[in-house]
Amino acid sequence: MSFYTSLSGLKGAQTDLSVISNNVANVGTVGFKKSRTEFGDLISSAPLQASGSIAGQGTRLKGIDQQFTQGAxxxxxxTLDLMISxxxxxxxxxxxxxxxxxxxxxxxxxxxxxxxxxxxxxxxxxxxxxxxxxxxxxxxxxxxxxLQLPLTTGQPKSTTKLDLSVTLPSSAGLPASNPKFDVDNPYVFDRLDPDTYNQSTATTVYDAQGNALPATIYFTRTSLPDAVTGESSWDARLFVGNQEVDSNRLDGTSGPLELRFDSNGVMIVPDGEVSFGNVDTPLELDIKFGATTRQANAPFTRTSLSQDGFSAGKLDNVSVGSDGLVIATFSNGSxxxxxxxxxxxxxxxxxxxxxxxxxxxxxxxxxxxxxxxxxxxxxxxxxxxxxxRANVDITEELVALISAQRNFSANAKAIETANNMNQTIVNLRT
Known part of the structure; x- marks a missing residue:
């Protein structure tokens, strides 16, 4: 019987060696979880047999348990290398x-x-x-x-708001008083003729399909400071491409937007956003002249200009948050x-x-x-x-490997000893 007892020990040690070897072999495998062998002893006894006279009959493999501890x-x-902490x-x-x-x-x-x-x-x-x-x-x-990453683009957004701040020169004259214009050649605004306006500034706006469109605002002085109130005025005309976009005035009419300044150069009209748009233009938008828009004894200056539209953009970056939310960022900033x-x-x-x-x-x-x-x-x-990384401690596994090897050798030695004893009995002579 001792042969089979030791044989079970040999098989157990061999299984232990296999599991440890597999752990060591996968020390570089990402996300690998080590395993551990669980053994139990074998006992066989009769109901009336005294507990003190029972000898074990070896060991058996109860299972190979995976160890789901956190790896380093x-x-x-x-970005797409992800770890669950x-x-x-x-x-x-x-x-x-x-x-x-x-x-x-x-x-x-x-x-x-x-x-x-x-x-x-x-x-x-x-x-x-x-x-x-x-x-x-x-x-x-x-x-x-x-999870699929967008191929090239995000969603475009048409321009709906344009924020603008400018400084208009108080010394500017009336284009209509230019000697070029007289009774036979009256003053008429022409964006292609710089003599018909004082200043201009340009930007890019976007329609609903994300197409970039050139937008230009032309400023024309329409009145000099009033002798009593000191107020003066300008017209602001918006062109998108080659098409003029009219402002929707408070009195229900349409045309250029009037900018009115007091004697200190502070803008008093308009006092909020003004809607621009007509049937022939590809978009409608609101223009707001910022609080820093003024009339001063200084050259024309565009202090700030921003708009909220953008074209479809190419995929620029992908990020994954700690909560697992995957966000794509595009070249247009969306x-x-x-x-x-x-x-x-x-x-x-x-x-x-x-x-x-x-x-x-x-x-x-x-x-x-x-x-x-x-x-x-x-x-x-x-x-x-x-x-x-794999949750394998290589030092711990090597020590366990030595222990399993010693167990295997000890069980082999036990079989050898049992064989010698049997051989001695066989050789007995009467």
Missing amino acids: AESTDR GQGFFVTRGGVTGGQTAFTRNGSFNVNADRYVVNSTGGYLQVLPVDEVGKVTATGIDSSRP TQPLGKLLLANFANPGGLRQLGDARWSVSGESGEAIVGEANSDGFGAIQSGSLE
């Missing part, structure tokens, strides 16, 4: 519309030819849908979808939430079925997946630009 972080500075698994699927669902701690992801984010085995990283402000709109693993990483956890992670490449699938022992968002409900935070 390795900084990579790649805490509990949880990334969720991947074998295809765009379905396929095998797998769970992994390996956060090394790349972009395939169709702009989907995938891992090294081709699994599609799953995210939850979000609205325009990044709020999750549907939950559950059935609501998830593969941003777009793409989804929120779906994380999963299990009542018994050690019961997961290993698939290789640091991937697991659900089993009866693990229980169903519990899904949620990063940084909430017991799930860990996402670290972008980092990877989780």
